[in-house]
Amino acid sequence: MIITRAVTVLLEDHLITFTRAVGLLRRRNLPVRSLAVGPTVTPGVSRLTIMIQSDEPTAERAVQHLQKVVGVRAAAAFPARDGVTRELALVKVRASGERYGELLDVVQLYHASVVDDSPDAVIVELTGSEAFVLSCIRALERFDVLEVARSGAVALELGLTEAGTRVPANI
Amino acid sequence: MGDQLTGSQILCRALLEEGVDVLFGYPGGAIMPFYHALPEYPGLRHVLVRHEQAAAHAADGWARATGRPGVCVATSGPGATNLVTGIATAHMDSTPLVAITGQVPRAMIGRDAFQETDIIGITQPITKHSRLVDDVEELADAVHEVFAVAREGRPGPVLLDVPKDVQNQKLEDPGPRARGPVSADHREGLVGRPTATALLEAARLIARAERPLIMAGHGIILSDAYEELRGLAERTGIPVITTLLGISAFPEAHPLHLGMPGMHGEVHVNRAIQQADLIVGVGLRFDDRVTGNLAAFARGAKVVHIELDRSEIGKNVPVTVGLVGDARAILRELLEVLAPRHCDAWRAEIETFVRPRPESFKGGLSPEGILESLEGASRGRCTVVSDVGQHQMWVAKLFRYQRPNTHITSGGLGTMGFAVPAAMGVVLARPGEPVWAISGDGGFQMNMQEIATMVQERIPVKMAIFNNGYLGMVRQWQQFFHGRRYSATPIWSPDYVRLAEAYGIPGWRVEHGGQVEPALQGALDHDGPALIEFLIEQEANVFPMIPPGASLSEPIESEAVTA
Numbered sequence: 001m002i003i004t005r006a007v008t009v010l011l012e013d014h015l016i017t018f019t020r021a022v023g024l025l026r027r028r029n030l031p032v033r034s035l036a037v038g039p040t041v042t043p044g045v046s047r048l049t050i051m052i053q054s055d056e057p058t059a060e061r062a063v064q065h066l067q068k069v070v071g072v073r074a075a076a077a078f079p080a081r082d083g084v085t086r087e088l089a090l091v092k093v094r095a096s097g098e099r100y101g102e103l104l105d106v107v108q109l110y111h112a113s114v115v116d117d118s119p120d121a122v123i124v125e126l127t128g129s130e131a132f133v134l135s136c137i138r139a140l141e142r143f144d145v146l147e148v149a150r151s152g153a154v155a156l157e158l159g160l161t162e163a164g165t166r167v168p169a170n171i
Numbered sequence: 172m173g174d175q176l177t178g179s180q181i182l183c184r185a186l187l188e189e190g191v192d193v194l195f196g197y198p199g200g201a202i203m204p205f206y207h208a209l210p211e212y213p214g215l216r217h218v219l220v221r222h223e224q225a226a227a228h229a230a231d232g233w234a235r236a237t238g239r240p241g242v243c244v245a246t247s248g249p250g251a252t253n254l255v256t257g258i259a260t261a262h263m264d265s266t267p268l269v270a271i272t273g274q275v276p277r278a279m280i281g282r283d284a285f286q287e288t289d290i291i292g293i294t295q296p297i298t299k300h301s302r303l304v305d306d307v308e309e310l311a312d313a314v315h316e317v318f319a320v321a322r323e324g325r326p327g328p329v330l331l332d333v334p335k336d337v338q339n340q341k342l343e344d345p346g347p348r349a350r351g352p353v354s355a356d357h358r359e360g361l362v363g364r365p366t367a368t369a370l371l372e373a374a375r376l377i378a379r380a381e382r383p384l385i386m387a388g389h390g391i392i393l394s395d396a397y398e399e400l401r402g403l404a405e406r407t408g409i410p411v412i413t414t415l416l417g418i419s420a421f422p423e424a425h426p427l428h429l430g431m432p433g434m435h436g437e438v439h440v441n442r443a444i445q446q447a448d449l450i451v452g453v454g455l456r457f458d459d460r461v462t463g464n465l466a467a468f469a470r471g472a473k474v475v476h477i478e479l480d481r482s483e484i485g486k487n488v489p490v491t492v493g494l495v496g497d498a499r500a501i502l503r504e505l506l507e508v509l510a511p512r513h514c515d516a517w518r519a520e521i522e523t524f525v526r527p528r529p530e531s532f533k534g535g536l537s538p539e540g541i542l543e544s545l546e547g548a549s550r551g552r553c554t555v556v557s558d559v560g561q562h563q564m565w566v567a568k569l570f571r572y573q574r575p576n577t578h579i580t581s582g583g584l585g586t587m588g589f590a591v592p593a594a595m596g597v598v599l600a601r602p603g604e605p606v607w608a609i610s611g612d613g614g615f616q617m618n619m620q621e622i623a624t625m626v627q628e629r630i631p632v633k634m635a636i637f638n639n640g641y642l643g644m645v646r647q648w649q650q651f652f653h654g655r656r657y658s659a660t661p662i663w664s665p666d667y668v669r670l671a672e673a674y675g676i677p678g679w680r681v682e683h684g685g686q687v688e689p690a691l692q693g694a695l696d697h698d699g700p701a702l703i704e705f706l707i708e709q710e711a712n713v714f715p716m717i718p719p720g721a722s723l724s725e726p727i728e729s730e731a732v733t734a
Contacts (some may be wrong), residue, residue: 016303020295057485064482070300070320133199 004033004080004130005052005059006092006155007143009066010073013046015041017071021048021054030054030062034087034130036152044094051080051130077160083157089133090115090122094144102154110136121146173368175343178307178337179208182271185314188213188348191242191600193233194271195226196220199246200286202273204338218595221620225592227257228618231266232596235579238395240267240321241596247273248286251332256333256586259297259321261328262577263583264416266319268328269370270294274303276336284346291332298325307340311348324395325480341432345481365494365501373475374508375450380449380473382517383409386432386461389416389582390454390479390498397421397575399502400453410521412440414455416582419565419572429521433461434717435564440522441715443637443724446520448470455480455486455617458583467722478499486516526728535684538637541705545607545635546570548691553605554579554597558590558614561643564713566609588617594632595625605695609701612638622674625700631693634702638664639709647712652719653729667704678702 033051066075095103116123139148198206220226223245230241251272261268275284300320317329410429431498462468475489483494557566557580580590594608647658671678679690694701715726
C-alpha cells in the first residue's frame with residue numbers, strides 16, 4: 001500500500017556519509033517527500049529522517065540499502081501513522097496595520113506563535129504534523145506571505161522500537 | 172625509531188601489509204610523490220598501462236582470478252575519471268577493487284585547481300566506500316579500512332583519494348602494524364546468519380519439490396563454494412543452471428549441469444525455469460538478463476534465495492525463503508539437514524525440452540568450431556576472459572568449463588573493452604596457464620593499446636578477435652527489432668596481423684577452418700603475447716534470443732522469424 005512512511009537513519013555526522021545516504025535515495029529512485037537531519041544525543045552520530053511515499057517493500061529495500069552504507073549505524077522504516085511525525089515551519093508574513101489583529105487570531109487558532117515582530121513583517125513559528133503545517137500555511141496565505149522555511153519532518157515510531165532492530169519476516 | 176616517513180612511504184608499506192604485490196597504474200602530477208617512493212618497495216610490482224581504464228580492468232581481472240583486492244593507481248583529474256568505467260564494472264560484478272587516486276593538495280581542493288576533480292563525488296554511486304585522506308596520521312588506517320571494505324561481505328570497489336601534500340607529509344615512523352579488524356561495526360547488518368527456522372523451511376521445500384532447479388551465480392565463485400554446490404546438486408539430484416557470472420562454478424561435463432539461463436539461454440534451460448516448482452538461487456541477483464519479463468518469470472516456482480547481501484533478497488523476484496549469509500557456509504548447513512533424494516522424472520522431462528541447435532553459421536569458420544579447437548588446444552587448462560557482445564555469448568555457451576573460476580567476463584555492466592586489459596591481470600594472477608582474451612572487433616579496438624603494456628611488461632596474453640566487421644550484437648538487434656537498419660554498426664578494422672607486427676608480437680589471420688588449429692598452437696607455443704584474428708561470418712547471430720521485455724517462454728530460435 002502506498003502511504004507516507006518514515007525511514008530513520010542513524011549515521012556518522014560526516015558530510016560524506018550524509019552524501020552517500022542521500023545519494024543512494026536518488027540512485028535507487030526512491031519517492032522522497034522530505035529530508036531532515038540533525039544531531040542525536042550520541043556525539044558524532046546524526047539522525048536522518050526521510051519521509052517517502054511508497055509501499056512497504058520499497059521502504060524495506062531503502063532500509064537494507066542504507067544499512068550497507070559505510071558510516072550508517074542503523075536504519076528502520078515504519079508507516080507514518082504508526083509514529084509521531086513533527087515538522088517545524090517558520091513563516092514570514094506582512095500584515096498591514098488593520099489586518100494585524102486578524103493575523104494574531106489565526107496564529108492563536110493554530111496554537112502557533114509569533115517569534116519575531118519587526119515593523120515590516122512578523123515571523124510565525126508552527127509545529128505539527130505535515131498536514132497541520134500545510135493547513136496553517138494555507139490559513140496564513142490570506143495575508144502577504146513573504147517566505148516560508150520548513151524543516152522537513154522528523155518521526156519516531158511508537159512503542160519499544162529502535163532503528164535497525166527488525167528484519168523482514170521471510171529471512 | 173625516530174625515522175621520518177612520508178605519506179607515500181606509509182602508503183606503500185600499508186599496501187604491502189595488505190598483501191599487495193602488483194599494482195596497475197599510470198603516473199601524473201598529483202600522484203608523483205607516490206611514484207617517487209615506489210622503487211623503494213620492490214615487493215610492489217607496478218604495471219604501467221597505456222590508459223587508466225585498463226589499469227582498473229586489469230586490477231579487476233586480477234581480483235577475479237585471485238579473490239583478493241586488485242589495486243589500480245591514477246593521478247587526479249583525467250587519470251581518476253579514466254578509472255570510472257573500470258570501477259563501475261567491478262561494482263556491478265561485486266569484485267574487490269582498490270582504486271588509489273592522487274588529489275590536488277588540500278589547500279587547493281574546491282578551488283577548481285589544475286587536474287582537480289571530485290572523484291569521490293563522481294564515483295560515489297559506483298563504489299562500496301571511498302575516502303579522502305585528510306592527514307598523513309590517518310593514511311595507514313584509511314588504507315586498511317578500504318581494503319577491509321573491498322574484501323568483506325559482498326566484495327566491491329573502493330576508492331582512496333590522497334592529496335599530493337598528504338603524500339609528502341612526514342610522520343615519525345609508527346613501525347609496522349599488525350593488520351587488525353577494521354571498522355567491524357560498519358559491517359554489522361551486512362553479513363548475517365540464517366535462522367534455524369529459515370534453514371529448515373528451505374530444506375523442507377527442497378525435499379518436497381517435484382521440479383526443482385538450482386540457479387548458481389557469481390556468489391559461488393566469490394565464496395569458493397564449488398564443493399558445496401556440487402554436494403547440494405549430487406545429494407538432491409537437482410539440475411544446476413549457471414548464470415553468466417556463475418559459469419565455471421559447476422563443472423559443465425557433470426550430468427546435472429544444465430546451462431545458462433536468460434536472454435541467450437538455451438531453450439530447455441529457460442523452459443525448465445518456467446516449469447519449475449522450486450528455484451534455489453545461490454549467490455545471484457536475478458538480473459533482468461536472467462529473468463526476462465519478471466511478471467512471467469517462473470510463475471509456478473517458490474524461490475529459496477541464498478545471498479550474502481540482504482538487500483538483494485526480494486529485490487527483483489518474490490522470495491519464499493531468504494537465507495542471508497555466505498554461500499559456502501549456508502550450503503554446508505543445508506547439506507547437514509538434507510536427506511538424499513533424486514529428481515529423475517524431472518530430469519527426464521527436461522531432456523524432452525532440449526531442441527537441436529539451429530544452424531546459425533555458414534562457412535567453415537563457426538564460433539563453435541573455433542571454441543572447440545581452442546578448448547582442445549589448451550586441453551581445457553586455460554582461463555577465458557571475454558569481452559561483451561555476440562562472442563561473449565558464444566564463449567559463455569560453447570566452451571565447456573570444467574575447472575572453477577576459469578570464465579571471466581563483464582556481466583552486469585557489459586563493458587566493451589574489458590577483455591584485453593582484464594586478461595593482463597588474470598595472466599599475472601595465473602602465470603602457469605594460458606589466458607585467452609577473446610573480443611569482438613569492436614571491443615578489441617576499445618583497448619588494443621594495451622598490447623604495448625603486454626610487450627613492455629612481458630604479460631603473455633593470448634588474444635583472439637572474432638571479427639565480423641560489425642558491432643555484432645547491436646547489429647543483431649537491429650536485424651530483429653529495427654528493421655535491419657544497420658545504423659552505425661559496420662565497423663572497419665585495421666590489419667590486425669600488421670598491428671601485431673608493429674608491436675613486435677606474432678599474429679595470425681584465420682579465414683577458414685583449416686587454419687584454426689595451427690594458429691592456436693602457434694599462439695600457445697609462443698612465449699609471450701600473441702594475437703589471432705578469426706574472420707567469422709558477418710551476419711552470424713546468437714540463438715536463441717529472448718526479445719527485450721519478453722518472457723523466458725518466448726524465444727526466437729532462428730532467422731525464420733526475422734522481421
